[in-house]
Amino acid sequence: MFLREFWHKLGSPKWFYQISTGWMIGFAVAALVLLVVGMVWGLAFAPADYQQGNSFRIIYVHVPTAMVAQSVYISMGVAGIVLFVWRMKLADVAIAACLPVGMMLTALALFSGGVWGRPTWGTWWEWDGRTVSTLVLLFLYIGIYALREAIPDITLRGRASALVAIVGTINIPIIKYSVDWWHTLHQPGSFSLTEKPTMPVEMWAPLLVMVLGMYCFAGYIILARMRIEILLREQRTQWVRGLVA
Amino acid sequence: MQFESMIEFVAMGGHGLYVWLAYGTTCAVLIGSVLSVRIAAKKQMQQLRLVAFHQTRCKREP
Numbered sequence: 001m002f003l004r005e006f007w008h009k010l011g012s013p014k015w016f017y018q019i020s021t022g023w024m025i026g027f028a029v030a031a032l033v034l035l036v037v038g039m040v041w042g043l044a045f046a047p048a049d050y051q052q053g054n055s056f057r058i059i060y061v062h063v064p065t066a067m068v069a070q071s072v073y074i075s076m077g078v079a080g081i082v083l084f085v086w087r088m089k090l091a092d093v094a095i096a097a098c099l100p101v102g103m104m105l106t107a108l109a110l111f112s113g114g115v116w117g118r119p120t121w122g123t124w125w126e127w128d129g130r131t132v133s134t135l136v137l138l139f140l141y142i143g144i145y146a147l148r149e150a151i152p153d154i155t156l157r158g159r160a161s162a163l164v165a166i167v168g169t170i171n172i173p174i175i176k177y178s179v180d181w182w183h184t185l186h187q188p189g190s191f192s193l194t195e196k197p198t199m200p201v202e203m204w205a206p207l208l209v210m211v212l213g214m215y216c217f218a219g220y221i222i223l224a225r226m227r228i229e230i231l232l233r234e235q236r237t238q239w240v241r242g243l244v245a
Numbered sequence: 246m247q248f249e250s251m252i253e254f255v256a257m258g259g260h261g262l263y264v265w266l267a268y269g270t271t272c273a274v275l276i277g278s279v280l281s282v283r284i285a286a287k288k289q290m291q292q293l294r295l296v297a298f299h300q301t302r303c304k305r306e307p
Binding site: 035039043044045046047048053054055057058061062065100101104107108111112115116118119217220221224225227228231232235240241243244245 | 246247248254257258259260261263264266267268270271272274275278279282283285286289290292293294296297300
C-alpha cells in the first residue's frame with residue numbers, strides 16, 4: 001500500500017525534488033564522515049599486509065570505487081527497465097545522473113588498480129579477466145554517454161540508452177565471477193555476502209567504512225545531478241518558477 | 246598507529262609513491278566532482294532567476 005503510493009509519487013518531479021533535499025544532505029554528511037574516518041583508519045591504523053606490506057592500503061580506495069561503480073551500473077539498468085516498462089520520466093533523469101558518476105568511479109578503480117598492480121604484480125596493466133571486464137564497464141559508460149549526446153530527441157534518447165544499459169548489465173556478473181573463472185593475477189573478491197571475510201577484522205572494518213562512505217558519496221552526487229536535470233526539464237512549470245520567486 | 250614517525254608514514258615502507266598516488270588521485274577526483282556538481286547547481290539556479298526576471302519585466306512593459 002505504502003509502496004504503491006511511493007511509486008505513484010515518483011511520477012512527479014516536483015515531489016521528488018522536494019523530498020530529495022533531505023536525502024542529499026544526509027548522504028553528503030554521511031559520505032564526508034565515513035570517507036575521512038575510513039581513509040585515516042586505512043592509512044594509519046590498519047595493519048600492513050604480511051606479503052604486500054603497505055601497498056595493500058590501496059585496497060581502501062580501490063575496492064570501494066570498483067564496488068560502487070558496478071552498483072551504479074546496476075541502478076542504471078534498473079532505471080532502464082523502469083523507463084522501458086512504465087515510461088517514467090524520472091528514470092531517464094536517473095540514467096543521465098548515474099552516467100558521469102559511474103564513469104568516474106570505474107576510471108578511478110582502474111587507475112588505483114594499476115597503481116596497486118605495479119608494486120604487487122610488477123606491471124601497471126595486465127590482460128586479466130577482472131581488469132578487462134572492468135575496462136568493458138568503462139566503455140559501456142562512455143558508449144551510453146556518447147549515445148545520449150548523439151540523439152537529440154528526448155524520448156528516443158531515453159529508450160536507446162535504457163536498452164544499452166539493460167543489455168550491458170550482463171557484464172556485471174562477468175566482473176564478479178571473473179576471479180573464479182580465470183585464475184590469472186587479480187586476487188579474489190574482498191567481500192562476500194555469504195562467507196566470512198578472509199581478512200582479520202582490523203583490516204576489513206576500515207574497508208567496510210570506506211565502502212559505505214563511497215555508496216553515500218555516489219548517492220549524494222547522483223541526487224544532486226538529478227535535481228539539476230529536473231530543474232532544467234521543468235523550468236517552464238509553475239513550481240520551478242516559484243522556487244526563485 | 247602503525248607508524249613510529251611521520252617520515253615512516255610518508256614512506257609507507259618504500260611503497261609511498263604508489264599509496265599516495267592512489268589516495269591523492271582518488272581524493273582529487275572525488276573533491277573535483279563535488280565542486281563541479283555544486284557549480285552546476287548554482288549556475289542552474291542563476292539561469293532560473295534570469296528567466297524569471299525577464300518574464301516579470303516583459304509583463305510590466307508590454
